[in-house]
Amino acid sequence: MKLATLKNATRDGTLVLVSRDLKRALAVPDIAATLQGALDNWAQLSPRLAELAAALEAGPVAGEFAFDEAACASPLPRAYQWADGSAYLNHVELVRRARGAEMPASFYTDPLMYQGGSDSFIGPREAIRAASEDWGIDFEAEVAVVTGDVAMGADVAACASAIRLIMLVNDVSLRNLIPGELAKGFGFFQSKPASSFSPVAVTPDELGEAWQDSKLHLPLQVSLNGQAFGHPNAGVDMVFSFARLVAHVAKTRDLAAGSIIGSGTVSNKQGSLNGAKVEHGGVGFCCLAEVRMLETIEQGAPATPFMRFGDSVEIRMHDSAGHSIFGSIINRVEQAE
């Protein structure tokens, strides 16, 4: 089952079912007006949604219309929780190596996570607004899951079965604000502005064999200004599965339905800087910071600039037949007034 939220005059948009090929959509007001509404009562409503999704897939249904990714809000335009992990430790290792710091052994057993702002996400085709390029505007291409209710202390198996939906995310980061914030000791805040999510969120069964052990085993495609920038496999080098990340969040508190949990920047272990670049046959990168870290490690200083006003990033994922699963996130950077 594929789900999306179309923008309307309300803050939560209109929930629609989307055909597997992302071409047709159907609103489901008799079942749930919004995605949060569906998640709030998933056990009761999801069988009815699945039934309609099957009918939509089978052929024309009354009320269906052409699906337009550009008309979408993030599947949850606002959410009650957005917590992001750093499950691809290669990324964290590079961050550390670039500043000459050791990687603490505990990082391999205890997930690094932060609580993000979730009150107003930008849409998958909306602009990243920033007051200044000096903020060091970067994208982070990630996978994220949406959970049902999870009880405090739930084990990894229970957390795995609480994963309701999967989607992609651009976790926008303001790199030049990060050192000052982390030095204060309380973690990210202003350095993590509003994220955006893929037009479509899908249930785990929709991913078939690509969804294994609470990981998504497909390449994540990233383009910068229309040029291929990365296609690391999201199932490779993910040290903590989504179930493990959810269990980390639930250790000391209940999680409510509609909580979004992110993987952190997808990052595959590679050789040298040059070998890692897409144009040299590598799998490339899911954020600018990573290529800048490799430049720092190998050349003494970063050379690749962060995003400038007018730059645009696209994030998408194809199934084994080459079809887009989630639609594309395309965010262009604009100067805020």
Added chain:
Amino acid sequence: MKLATLKNATRDGTLVLVSRDLKRALAVPDIAATLQGALDNWAQLSPRLAELAAALEAGPVAGEFAFDEAACASPLPRAYQWADGSAYLNHVELVRRARGAEMPASFYTDPLMYQGGSDSFIGPREAIRAASEDWGIDFEAEVAVVTGDVAMGADVAACASAIRLIMLVNDVSLRNLIPGELAKGFGFFQSKPASSFSPVAVTPDELGEAWQDSKLHLPLQVSLNGQAFGHPNAGVDMVFSFARLVAHVAKTRDLAAGSIIGSGTVSNKQGSLNGAKVEHGGVGFCCLAEVRMLETIEQGAPATPFMRFGDSVEIRMHDSAGHSIFGSIINRVEQAE
């Protein structure tokens, strides 16, 4: 205007107006079913709520019933944002002094804030559930505001006028999990379980002269197991006003209506450990950590234990006539199954 949310079968409860003396209540389903619903459309709905609130205050109205603080959920049982500051720098100074660290000069000009989990708050009379007393269970008595929409980059005056409601909060903290989490560099996560808020939230005008310069100038009353533990004035030693905290949050992103912004533990500058204690004429403390820090500074080690299963904390605030403004938060610590 005083507002509360009664528990019902839904996740968001029922919005009610509450009389100034906290004795009578009135549901307002024709205006807004939930507090978030009212906040989503505040400009249009708040005049109608104010009109009904005035009628409730004036005398018996059809449909009114006895208000029961114990039947309340937190005013927003779940919220799209909960961001907490550390506006009372005396608290931060003590944290630093207790571990022999300097206070960075920037702390006096740049607020320290963290993003908290907001997907499922506990109710004002519900238990703090913890798996182990070894987590170092502590309360933090604070004041919090609920905002309307705030545009990215809004100035302090615009942020001041976006404050819709004021309430009290118990920002539950698991002190023994904090050092490990802060050492990881990404801030609090498991160390900040679900918070609880006062039964009643009030509009700024309800506070009269006690609401000045986006600060609440009244003593915050804290009792531990029925004994007075603190009554520092929330208007004293608050280095950053709520408007200033909201502006900090809005620097790089829009804030959506219903965002909750906390003050951090209320803390007044005092003399010695003994002088600070309520039983010695001091204004006492709003968390156990603070008395433990003074014990560490003066005696070399903390002596006061954190909360144990069965312990209970009460947080409330009285107006100048001695009447409770927000009702009481009363949270008892229980062992999670």
